[in-house]
Amino acid sequence: MKSVVTTVVTAADAAGRFPSQNDLEAVQGNIQRAAARLEAAEKLAAGLDNVTREAGDACFNKYAYLKQPGEAGDSQVKVDKCYRDLGHYMRLINYCLIVGGTGPLDEWGIAGAREVYRTLGLPTNAYIEALTYTRDRACAPRDMSPQALNEFKSYLDYAINALS
Amino acid sequence: MLDAFSRTVVSADAKTAPVGGSELASLREYVQDGNKRLDAVNAITSNAYCIVSDAVTGMICENTGLIQAGGNCYPTRRMAACLRDGEIVLRYISYALLAGDASVLDDRCLNGLKETYIALGVPTQSAGRAVSIMKSAATALIGQTNTPANGGAKYRKMETTQGDCSALVAEAGSYFDRVIGAIS
Numbered sequence: 001m002k003s004v005v006t007t008v009v010t011a012a013d014a015a016g017r018f019p020s021q022n023d024l025e026a027v028q029g030n031i032q033r034a035a036a037r038l039e040a041a042e043k044l045a046a047g048l049d050n051v052t053r054e055a056g057d058a059c060f061n062k063y064a065y066l067k068q069p070g071e072a073g074d075s076q077v078k079v080d081k082c083y084r085d086l087g088h089y090m091r092l093i094n095y096c097l098i099v100g101g102t103g104p105l106d107e108w109g110i111a112g113a114r115e116v117y118r119t120l121g122l123p124t125n126a127y128i129e130a131l132t133y134t135r136d137r138a139c140a141p142r143d144m145s146p147q148a149l150n151e152f153k154s155y156l157d158y159a160i161n162a163l164s
Numbered sequence: 165m166l167d168a169f170s171r172t173v174v175s176a177d178a179k180t181a182p183v184g185g186s187e188l189a190s191l192r193e194y195v196q197d198g199n200k201r202l203d204a205v206n207a208i209t210s211n212a213y214c215i216v217s218d219a220v221t222g223m224i225c226e227n228t229g230l231i232q233a234g235g236n237c238y239p240t241r242r243m244a245a246c247l248r249d250g251e252i253v254l255r256y257i258s259y260a261l262l263a264g265d266a267s268v269l270d271d272r273c274l275n276g277l278k279e280t281y282i283a284l285g286v287p288t289q290s291a292g293r294a295v296s297i298m299k300s301a302a303t304a305l306i307g308q309t310n311t312p313a314n315g316g317a318k319y320r321k322m323e324t325t326q327g328d329c330s331a332l333v334a335e336a337g338s339y340f341d342r343v344i345g346a347i348s
Contacts, residue, residue: 028198
């Protein structure tokens with residue numbers, strides 16, 4: 001799992017040396033920003049179901065055709081799966097906030113996503129709309145502190161960029 | 165390879181649950197004690213040569229048969245291999261301490277180590293003894309409990325802020341115990 005610490009350790013191990021001062025400074029920088037990340041993760045975990053529901057609603061409002069026969073959301077089962085997927089994205093973003101890197105999104109969300117969506121005939125722009133809505137809807141200090149919000153939004157943007 | 169944070173994430177993913185509430189408490193502890201942890205890693209890396217050479221010579225002093233003809237530290241070529249292995253083990257322990265998780269130690273150092281030692285005819289009991297001497301030295305340096313009486317000519321105290329680091333000493337000790345457990 002890619003994170004600052006594992007990256008530092010992998011590099012040190014490849015060179016066969018003990019962690020150097022540079023390595024310790026890199027980890028220290030990661031730790032300094034950790035408070036905001038953990039706050040964002042905590043708030044997101046607490047409101048995960050609501051955030052997911054609002055994001056899904058926004059998506060189906062904008063792309064109402066998705067619920068027409070033959071489209072990706074033409075039955076309740078399929079609609080539920082859309083919400084479930086959005087919940088997965090939010091959960092992976094929660095993980096990224098914990099780890100302090102994009103490892104969880106990369107390994108469990110983005111790798112292979114394009115192929116799967118193409119096979120299933122799912123529109124990625126619907127996911128982008130949902131994630132964009134979440135990004136623009138979140139605000140400080142109502143939802144979380146400004147620094148935490150900044151961390152949260154950067155991972156939302158990362159997911160959006162990967163899907164588009 | 166995992167660290168304290170990704171370990172939490174991997175176990176949360178197995179339940180498809182977000183990380184929140186109580187699981188965050190232990191991570192906040194890691195963050196709070198971050199500087200102590202870096203000082204602890206520094207205490208090991210700065211004194212690596214001393215820790216390793218003392219452990220290997222101590223092991224030999226207790227069992228001088230090792231450097232007699234037919235012993236496993238005879239001739240110098242084999243003692244050099246022993247010193248090298250001591251440094252490798254200590255290096256992976258320093259990685260594990262930095263990450264706050266033993267996975268890097270398990271995956272990259274301990275996996276298959278016992279079988280390798282048995283195949284090469286290395287006495288695992290002696291190797292375990294060297295690791296336990298390294299444990300004493302490293303934990304004394306981290307916890308600043310070393311004394312001139314124990315340290316002798318090599319006595320050194322790390323100049324760090326005074327505070328309670330018993331949790332880190334225990335964590336570092338557990339990685340050494342893990343190595344001993346894996347090879348014995």
